[in-house]
Amino acid sequence: xxxxxxxxxxxxxxxxxxxxxxxxxxxxxxxxxxxxxxxxxxxxxxxxxxxxxxxxxxxxxxxxxxxxxxxxxxxxxxxxxxxxxxxxxxxxxxxxxxxxxxxxxxxxxxxxxxxxxxxxxxxxxxxxxxxxxxxxxxxxxxxxxxxxxxxxxxxxxxxxxxxxxxxxxxxxxxx
Amino acid sequence: xxxxxxxxxxxxxxxxxxxxxxxxxxxxxxxxxxxxxxxxxxxxxxxxxxxxxxxxxxxxxxxxxxxxxxxxxxxxxxxxxxxxxxxxxxxxxxxxxxxxxxxxxxxxxxxxxxx
Numbered sequence: 001x002x003x004x005x006x007x008x009x010x011x012x013x014x015x016x017x018x019x020x021x022x023x024x025x026x027x028x029x030x031x032x033x034x035x036x037x038x039x040x041x042x043x044x045x046x047x048x049x050x051x052x053x054x055x056x057x058x059x060x061x062x063x064x065x066x067x068x069x070x071x072x073x074x075x076x077x078x079x080x081x082x083x084x085x086x087x088x089x090x091x092x093x094x095x096x097x098x099x100x101x102x103x104x105x106x107x108x109x110x111x112x113x114x115x116x117x118x119x120x121x122x123x124x125x126x127x128x129x130x131x132x133x134x135x136x137x138x139x140x141x142x143x144x145x146x147x148x149x150x151x152x153x154x155x156x157x158x159x160x161x162x163x164x165x166x167x168x169x170x171x172x173x174x175x
Numbered sequence: 176x177x178x179x180x181x182x183x184x185x186x187x188x189x190x191x192x193x194x195x196x197x198x199x200x201x202x203x204x205x206x207x208x209x210x211x212x213x214x215x216x217x218x219x220x221x222x223x224x225x226x227x228x229x230x231x232x233x234x235x236x237x238x239x240x241x242x243x244x245x246x247x248x249x250x251x252x253x254x255x256x257x258x259x260x261x262x263x264x265x266x267x268x269x270x271x272x273x274x275x276x277x278x279x280x281x282x283x284x285x286x287x288x289x290x
Binding site: 008009012015016019020023024027028031042045046049050053054112113116128129132133160163164167 | 181182184185186188189190192193194195196197198201202204205206208209210218221
């Protein structure tokens with residue numbers, strides 16, 4: 001109903017409700033994807049919502065709105081990565097660790113998860129965050145990442161092996 | 176099995192690190208960046224479609240004579256008050272409005288398609 005109001009009438013108040021509802025999971029996704037860069041993750045989240053608003057007419061309702069939103073977010077993130085890599089001699093690690101520490105980002109207690117996620121490639125990180133933190137099914141993740149479910153399974157399998165090794169080293173879950 | 180234990184350990188780890196992020200003015204920032212004019216434009220387009228649809232329902236334009244006849248009687252109007260010229264203009268505007276809306280939907284698909 002909210003989406004229809006936005007799509008047909010451009011109702012900004014209805015879109016406000018959608019932003020309030022989905023801002024936390026989206027920003028959390030970007031915060032973890034960017035390894036704690038709160039400023040960057042908020043910028044990416046804003047860009048995602050703006051794109052969602054301007055392209056809302058293309059949402060058909062065959063998947064959840066959250067899945068569609070994350071799909072846009074995923075594309076926004078990769079567009080950002082492409083632009084950053086085009087800039088010469090800017091190491092990705094350097095960019096990713098900018099943070100003013102707000103919103104719980106990059107504080108000591110979050111360092112473990114960012115350290116763990118750092119072990120993973122971008123696609124593995126995306127898949128593992130959507131699967132284990134956002135509780136999405138592999139078919140939904142495949143729609144977000146625009147790849148076959150089998151590929152998602154492969155990313156998860158590789159990520160699990162790396163994460164398993166990391167957690168074992170850290171002795172996590174063995175108390 | 177080791178795989179299931181690993182899976183459970185990883186899930187527990189991520190769930191323990193799952194945080195709700197407070198809005199803290201974020202949605203306000205998004206609102207300020209939303210493009211303007213979309214609402215007015217869409218109301219305008221929808222109004223054109225509605226006017227055209229109502230006018231044709233009453234006076235017909237390529238509709239079978241019987242239906243426009245019935246509609247005219249119900250509306251209590253004997254003949255189109257504004258003439259064939261305006262009828263044609265309204266027909267054109269309505270077709271343009273519908274085409275514009277359809278094209279906007281098609282052209283906004285790009286990488287958000289198939290949802």
